[in-house]
Structure formats: C-alpha cells, structure tokens
Amino acid sequence: MSLDKTTIAKRYSKALFEIVSEKGQRDETRAELNQIQQVFNDNEGLGKILTDKGLEQNQKLEILNILTKDASNYVGNLIKMTFDYGRMDYLTAIIDEFNNLCDADEKIVRAKVVSAIPLSDQQLDKMAEQFAKRLKVSEVVLDSEVDDSIIGGAIIKTDSLIYDGSIQTQINQIRQRLIG
Template sequence: MKLDKATVGKRYAKALFELATEVHEEQAVYEQLLVLRQVFIEVADLGEILSDVRLEMTEKKAILSALTPSFDPLIQNFLAVVFEYNRMDDLLLIIDEYERRFDDKQGLIIGTVTTAVELTAQQKSAIEMQIAPLLGYEKAQLTEQIDPTIIGGVVVEANHQVVDGSVKSRLEELRMKLSE
C-alpha cells in the first residue's frame, strides 16, 4: 500500500523527533532543519531531483554528499535514511511536521487570525493570549490575515481547529434559525 505524503511526513518526523528527544537534541535538530528547509526552498526542485529515478544514483549521492557535511551526524544519518527510501521529495513535509511537534513540546501553537480590518499589536497580542489556553497551549503565535467578507469579529485557525467568532458566521446561524 502506497502512503500519502502527509502520512510519510508524520512518520519520518515522529521518528526523528523521538530520536532527537532521546539524545536531548530537539533544539539543535530543529535549527538544522530550518537551514535545510531554506536550502530546499531556494532550490525548489531539489527534493524531486534527489527522488527522480531517471537520475543516476551516483549523481544523486554526489548532490546529497555536497549538501550534508555541515550538518550533525544525527541529521546526516536521517537524510541518508530519507534518501535510501526515496523520500527526499517529502522532506519539506517532514520538516513541517517536526516543527509542529517541536512547537507542541514548547507549548506553542501556530496559526492564523482572520479579521475584517488590521489589528493593532495590542489586539493581536490579546487574541494570542486568549486563544492559547482555549486550545490547550501556553502561548500562541498567529499570523494576521484580513478578509473584509467576515464583516467583523475574528476567526482563528490553528492545529486543524477553527474558532469562528466572525459576524458573518453569527449572521448565517441567525439566518438558519429564522428559516426553520
């Protein structure tokens, strides 16, 4: 059975995170993964190139060996496993999932807050302080989005959860109740 990319990302990230936790290197691994992510963003096709069956194995290994010397042995070994199982094109998903696990352990939830108008720094901070405990975290880091169609209020999306306090959704609820 072929696994979807999200499942692959979660499995590899979980294994790496557990190993990093075991050796008390979660922070160091996280920092190196951020560097690796930047490389894979700047060279957009790198994952596909390293997973492409049309490219000779020696050529792919040469690319990988040029990429890995600056990383700690833990990351080097991890990349070797990902490479061996031909999952280099899933590396960004793996890094994203590791980051989510790392943030979870830090008590941090990352998400978005959508409002009809731009928030002040104080308003954004207040929302972050209120939403974190509501979702079971110590702190929240929210990226702002502006959507005038919500009319007013806020919509917070984080960790596959949505807290919708928008005027638009309240009006839709009222409309449904009135139509019953």
C-alpha cells in the same frame, strides 16, 4: 502495500524526535531542519529532482554532499536515509511533522487569524495570549490574514479547531433563525 507520504513523514519524524529529545538536541535539530527546509522551499522541486531518475546518480550525490556537509549526525543520517529510500521529495513533510511534534511537546499551537482589517502586533499578541489561556497551552503563534468579506470580528483556525467570531457568520446565524 506502499505507505503514503503522511505515514512515512510521521514515522521518520517520530523516530528522529525521540532520539534527539533523549540526547537533549531537539532545539538544535529543529533549527537545522528548518534551514534545510528553507533550502528546499527556495529551490522548488529539489526533492523531486533528487528522487527522479532524470539526474545522474553522481550529480545527486554531489547535491546530497552539499546538503549534509555541515549537518549534525542525526540530520545528516535522516537526509541520507531519505535519499537511499528514494524519498527526498518527502523531506519537507518529515520536517513539518517534526515541527508539529516539537510544538505539541512544548504545548505550542499555531493558528491563523482572519480579520476584516489588518491587526496590530499588540492586538495579535493579546489575541494569542487569550487564545492560549482558552486552549490551556503555553503559547499560540498567530499568522494573520485579512479578508474583508467577514465584515468584522475575527476567525481563528488551528489544525483541529475553528473559532468563528465574524460578523458575517453572526448575520448568517440570525438569517437562519429568522427563516426557521
């Protein structure tokens, strides 16, 4: 039975998270992984290229050497291991999961706020502060999006929660009550 991408990403990231946390190198590792992820984001398809059979092995190794040249032992070993197992196209998912573990440990929640009009930095900061208190976490990091179809108010979405304070939803709820 082969494992899916999410399962593999969770296993690899958990192992790395535990090791670097124990060694007190989590922040450095996180920063390093985010730089690697940026390289993959800037070079779409890089993971697939390093996994596919279309590229010669020596060419793949040249790219791998560039990626691991300045890497710490832990990050270098992660990259080499994902390469050896033919899972380089999973690397960004592994990094995402690592960041999720860091956020959870630090009680940080990432959310998207959707509003009818652009929100100022001050409004976003206040909203993040209030939402953090409500969720009992240390910090909420908000990503803002504008959608004028909600008419007014805001919708805040996390991975597991949706707080909908939009005018459109309130209108729909009133409509449902009137209809019966």
